Amino acid sequence: MSTHTLSVLVENKPGVLAHVAGLFSRRAFNITSLAVGPTEDDRVSRMTIVVDGQSTPVEQVTKQLEKLVRVLKVTELQSDAAVERELALVKVSAEPALRSQVLEVASVYHAEIVDMSPTTLVLEATGSPAKLDSLLAMLEPFRVRELVRTGRVGLARGAGSMTDSGLSAVPASQAS
């Protein structure tokens, strides 16, 4: 599946997430993942939205997002010019007899063990979505009991800052 990663700066105001999510559902665009959180500037939040390029016209998505009044800036992250990461927490069965094999898999993928019970382990893994997919495939035979993934987040490589240009128009009086 070919995906596109959009980095979207939005004003940190009530209802903005609903506005963005609503746009996707209204226009029948498909979201593969959406991650949102604060930035270095508390007036602004950053969303990383991954869309499926086959079913969703990316240019149209970008233009429609730019029309939303609370959206400051939309940039498509190019995979060769951006770092993209995702975090997963995996609770996997690890009976004492099999535990060492699970630990071996975790070590190969540089996953940390963040919780343990007599019969389970919780792994924390970070990396590209492909790496996490691969880890999960390796853990599947041991039985994955619970799984949570953050969705992809990304930043463009190099010295440029999207926040600087996106924020140029935000009046200082809005700083809280």
Add this chain to the structure above:
Amino acid sequence: MQLTGAQALVRSLEHQGVDVVFGLPGGAILPAYDPLLSSSLRHILVRHEQGAGHAAEGYAWATGRVGVCIATSGPGATNLVTALADAYMDSVPMVAITGQVPSALIGTDAFQEADITGITLPVTKHNELVTDAERIPAAIAEAFHVASTGRPGPVLVDIPKDILQAPMSWGDWPPALQLPGYQLPGPPDPRQMRAAAELLHKARRPVLYVGGGVIKANAHAELRQLAELARAPVTTTLMARGAFPDAHPLALGMPGMHGCYTAVAALQEADLVVALGARFDDRVTGRLADFAPNAKIVHADIDPAEIGKNRTPDVPITGDVRAAIAGITASLAELVSDGGAPDTAGWTAAVDQWKRQFPLRYTQDADGPLKPQHVIERLSALTGGDAIVVSGVGQHQMHAAQHYSFTKPRTWINSGGLGTMGFAVPAAMGAQVGRPGELVVAIDGDGCFQMTAQELATCAIEKLPIKVLIMNNGFLGMVRQWQELFYDERYSYVELGTAIPDYVKLAEAYGCVGLRCDRADDVDAVLDKALAVTDVPTVVDFRVHDREGVFPMVPAGRPNDEIVLGPEFSADEQQAATRREVFGS
């Protein structure tokens, strides 16, 4: 200066230059109604909030200014939703102000609570729940700015009751706008305008495809210059009727599903389509893949998201369409002075031949049933095409768009995108408020009329002398037509009956003049009588033929080349229309 939030709201509207608001009070908005009483604003008390919404739209269509409506929380606000959705689809500048339950009660399922910003999120250009009385002036100024600039649209401002009652300090007007994410397109790109001019100069079969944006941008004069210089025929969509005079030799009439044959055929055979403030709507293109298959496309629009949404243009022009048309015209003028006028003589001759061969056609027998097209043509003749015509949605709307001969912009007001039945009466009310000295005529269907007829009371009390011409065929006519054509004449629940209500008595009960007409010979006399009333509204019950359809017609989802001329044309004529031969193609 210390004010309450409510006083700040009313003062902001006054500073914004608002002269009239349409509304209906209730609990949560009550604090705002108190300062309203002593303000310079005219408040028109509607009978249903939907009427306030459509009236604000009609006002905006007729004047080009932002229409304003006010309602209370909960059901008051939800009753505005249809009008907001309508304004969003048709890019109508409108500001809706709603009361909300007090801040502390939000989220508790309080009495008359509705999450109106959530509900209207997909049908507004922008909305805001105001959480601080100090923000009211900026929220109002921003709402008007967003509603009226760029591609216009509706904005809703929701204000909780306690925020209306809270003290605030009034500062300078205008307040600073805090809209960092709202960017308007710059001037159109001169290179693209030059490229468009070059295509127009070379084109042998050009068509100017004109949408509602041309009216909103007040670009009708520039459009006429361009058309005459390019010698290019002009088709005006349902949203653009009046942008180009129908009597002009280059006018093709309306395109699309119920467009004139000539307009539909010209787009199909064109080698160049110049789309100006239009959006390649499915009702215009028919099956998109088969629309104007041989044409290069120039697309000028102020909304970047419209360009390439449905059809990828060869020359995209983003920006104000008036500036775009003027720029194209200036470049074309240079090309013409160097290389002569565009050679479209063969094309315009072919187009004129289609106009003669395949006109809009209906038959009005002297003693036969009254045809709605006849009523509209007589209205057009008696008013010289100068009335402000408002319509609902359905057969009467299509007949009006086809048969009224428009002479100027902002004289055709209808619900295009959303297709809102019941639009006509309240929108006509708003248009009459905005243009008090002028003749406003609503052409309505009997189905539509009954959805919002209560606003006749408002019109009568406010002395708004709108004319409402009901094309009463006793059916939901357009639905009936589709059941006739596509559902084997199985008429499932579409018959309303012509007799209930008695529209003449209903009109009189509302303090209006009520008239009735069922014979072709009487149409002029009845219209004369209606047009002579100047103090109260007039309702005319035209009993029209219940089996009259709207033609031509392109069946939904079919290619435009499958246009059906209808029962007034012979099989040979239909064949000639389908197998047309075109100059130079």
